[in-house]
Amino acid sequence: MTDRRTVLAGLVSLPLLSTRGMAVPVARIERIDSALDRIVDPSSPIEILANGFRWAEGPVWVPGQDCLIFTDPPANIAWRWKQGEGAKPFLSPAGYQGKVPPGVREAGLNGLAIDAKGTLVAADSGTRAIVRIDLHTRRRTILADRFQGKRFNSPNDLCIAPSGTIYFTDPPYGLTDGDTSPLRELDHNGLYRLTSDGDVTLLDGQHRRPNGVALSPDGRTLYLALSDEERPEVVAYDLDANGLPVGQRQFRDMRPQHVEGRPGLPDGIKVAPDGHVFATGPGGVHVCSAQGALLGIIATGKAIANCCIDAKGGYLYLTSSAMLARVALKPAG
Numbered sequence: 001m002t003d004r005r006t007v008l009a010g011l012v013s014l015p016l017l018s019t020r021g022m023a024v025p026v027a028r029i030e031r032i033d034s035a036l037d038r039i040v041d042p043s044s045p046i047e048i049l050a051n052g053f054r055w056a057e058g059p060v061w062v063p064g065q066d067c068l069i070f071t072d073p074p075a076n077i078a079w080r081w082k083q084g085e086g087a088k089p090f091l092s093p094a095g096y097q098g099k100v101p102p103g104v105r106e107a108g109l110n111g112l113a114i115d116a117k118g119t120l121v122a123a124d125s126g127t128r129a130i131v132r133i134d135l136h137t138r139r140r141t142i143l144a145d146r147f148q149g150k151r152f153n154s155p156n157d158l159c160i161a162p163s164g165t166i167y168f169t170d171p172p173y174g175l176t177d178g179d180t181s182p183l184r185e186l187d188h189n190g191l192y193r194l195t196s197d198g199d200v201t202l203l204d205g206q207h208r209r210p211n212g213v214a215l216s217p218d219g220r221t222l223y224l225a226l227s228d229e230e231r232p233e234v235v236a237y238d239l240d241a242n243g244l245p246v247g248q249r250q251f252r253d254m255r256p257q258h259v260e261g262r263p264g265l266p267d268g269i270k271v272a273p274d275g276h277v278f279a280t281g282p283g284g285v286h287v288c289s290a291q292g293a294l295l296g297i298i299a300t301g302k303a304i305a306n307c308c309i310d311a312k313g314g315y316l317y318l319t320s321s322a323m324l325a326r327v328a329l330k331p332a333g
Helices: 034-038 255-259
Strands: 006-008 011-013 028-031 046-051 057-062 067-072 077-082 086-091 109-114 120-124 129-133 140-144 158-160 166-170 190-194 200-204 210-215 221-226 233-239 245-253 269-271 277-281 284-288 294-299 304-309 315-320 323-328
Touching: 028 034, 034 294, 046 077, 046 086, 057 109, 057 120, 057 304, 057 315, 067 109, 067 315, 109 158, 120 158, 120 166, 158 210, 166 210, 190 210, 200 245, 210 269, 210 277, 221 269, 221 277, 233 277, 245 277, 245 284, 269 304, 277 304, 284 304
Parallel strands: 011 046
Antiparallel strands: 006 011, 028 294, 046 323, 057 067, 067 077, 077 086, 109 120, 120 129, 129 140, 158 166, 166 190, 190 200, 210 221, 221 233, 233 245, 269 277, 277 284, 284 294, 304 315, 315 323
């Protein structure tokens, strides 16, 4: 496909799924602190790579294949995007395998990660489980689907520690009636820890809407986004040597942007190798220092569900509403 681009207000449109590009006039990179200049150039264009999805989510870079996999949970499809090839269906159905039962709102996969063996690990909202999927054979293995004998609500996001331990969240977004769904078996929306031997531990069941989750480079801080209109913030847990929380603190308060009416809520989080944090929230991706100071906001004009960094650290990929986009990052150092 020819690489036809149109530029409008700092946004570059690459029509890969449709013949017509899409431009968002309010797309911009808002510079709040000069430290942002070491991460991304505020004048960088935001490129649209593909569009036409119901709700793009969960992007993860696959180093061995030099491609991106992302999901569309309502459509139950996982997509594969590669430079020069565009976005193509990779798994369909991606999550629930069969006729979707009544009461399930999002049957597909949501958050994705790649483990040390190069296998895809996913929060499967439709199956209500954490699953492992072989990228070559597409074979699926359920790693966990219950806590104390009760089915999860709808696993939403996850991250993997070097030890192989998986941290994941379980809000009720995948259920049509949310907290009041008759399919619900647990009375909380949890943050969990899944060890390599299959042990599931509830780390925190007090949050109303736990969502995106990520680890600091040293593995001693766990970040959690709260997609809560009454508490739109990112919290941080200090972890001990065993990867268990020993304290909780506010990392980033997104109330000011929420009050302004900017689109979106705290959602996906990714952490760069040097420790700075990309946290999606009201207005776009909040680029933060490792201490939680807001350096800038990357905005597409629409809610951004999640993001990820490619293997070389050259781009930040954004799943924003119906589209996949990216912005160039500056080389580390």
